[in-house]
Amino acid sequence: MAERDDLRIDLLRQLKGLGYGFVTPGNDSHRRVVRRRGLAGDLRDVFGWNLPFRPGTVRPELFEAMGAAGLLVRRRRYWRSALRVASLDRTLFWHSAWPPKARDAVFFGPDSYRFADFVCAELPPGPLRIADIGTGSGVGAIAAALARPGSTVLASDLNPAALELARVNAAAAGVELTLAQGSGLAPLDGQFDVIIANPPFFAGKGGRLYRDGGGDLGMEVALVWAQEAADRLAPGGRLLLYSGAPVVAGVDRLREGLERVLVPKGLVLRYREIDPDIFGGLLNHPRYWRVERIAAVGLVAERQQ
Structure with a gap:
């Protein structure tokens, strides 16, 4: 395992040295693009669009390294x-092959970019003690660590496949993460200056850890994590939560739930819509018949000094 990780770290560094970059789109866009493509012609086709390729498409030393790394x-x-x-600025991230349908798939897409931007915009001055819960590919934890050098960053996830990729992605980025397997904050000790989270928020049971948010409208995980975080923030600490919020009859149901959970605990909240309409295809699902739209939202919940 350690040798394979080292090979995958080295591959990311090689790709970075070759100037590789690929902004990963959502599943619908990816599906439409690959339908009109054939075989891969370059590295973006191989590692971004995940197209089939001839051995000669990849330089021999890279092809050999892919084989040794089990790729x-x-x-x-x-x-x-x-x-x-995927690339975020100049940082590269391994994530699951297309299509990401396995239960333990590790997803990277438009929400990853919005989440990282939101976190970096709302971090207080550092260095900080930071927890990233449900870290997935590690994008939030790595972005926060790069934005606040000298910080101590811990991250958790239920999915061992996610922790494996987060460890490799962090090492390739030159970031030190302490990783633990488990749900929410349970596997992490102590209080934190900042807790960041991008919980799953899809309703229903699709069987994928990165999607299934629990409850009728997919909000259960977000509310549980918010409640846990409220009890683990240091004085002056912040919870930065990015999620999808179902809007029913003009009312943001996630905002209602978060206010109900966090205001009684004495936290001061700021809340904004980052994108008013995402994942419109979900509205076809029976669980979403009453939902008008799903908004990408960002919550900042701060414990006073």
Whole structure:
């Protein structure tokens, strides 16, 4: 495992040195683009669009490194990468192959970019003690660590596949993370200056850890994590929570729930819509018949000194 991790770290560094960059779109856009593409012609096709490729598409030393790192999947006469690579600024992230349908899939997409931007915009001056709960690929934890050098950053996830990729992504970025397996803050000790979270927020049981938010409208995980965080913030500490919020008859139901959980605990809240309408396709699901739209939102909940 350690040797494979080292090889994957080195591959990310090689790709960065080659100037690789790929902004990962949402699933619908990805699906439409790959339908009109054929075989991969360059590294963005191989690691971004995750297209099948001929061995000669990838330089021999890179192809050999992919094989040693367990990343080559045979597709008849062609090959395919077992993981994709997304870029956020100059930082690269391994995440799951297309399509990310496995229960333990590690997703990176538009929400990852919005989450990282929101976190970096709302971090207080550092260095800080930071917790990232439900870290996934590690994007929030890594972005926060790079934005506040000298911080101590801990991260948790239920999914061991996510922790494996987060560890590799952090090492490739030159970031030190302390990782623990478990739900929410349970596996992490102590109080924190900042707790960040991008909880799953889809209603229903799709069987994917990164999607299933629990409850009728997918808000259960977000509310549980918010309540846990309220009890673990140091004086002056902040919870930075990015999520999808179902809007019913003009009312943001997530905001209602967060206010109900956090205001009695003495936290001061700021809340804003980052994008008014995301994942519109979900409205076809029976659980969303009453929902008008799903908004991307950011909550800042601060414990006073």
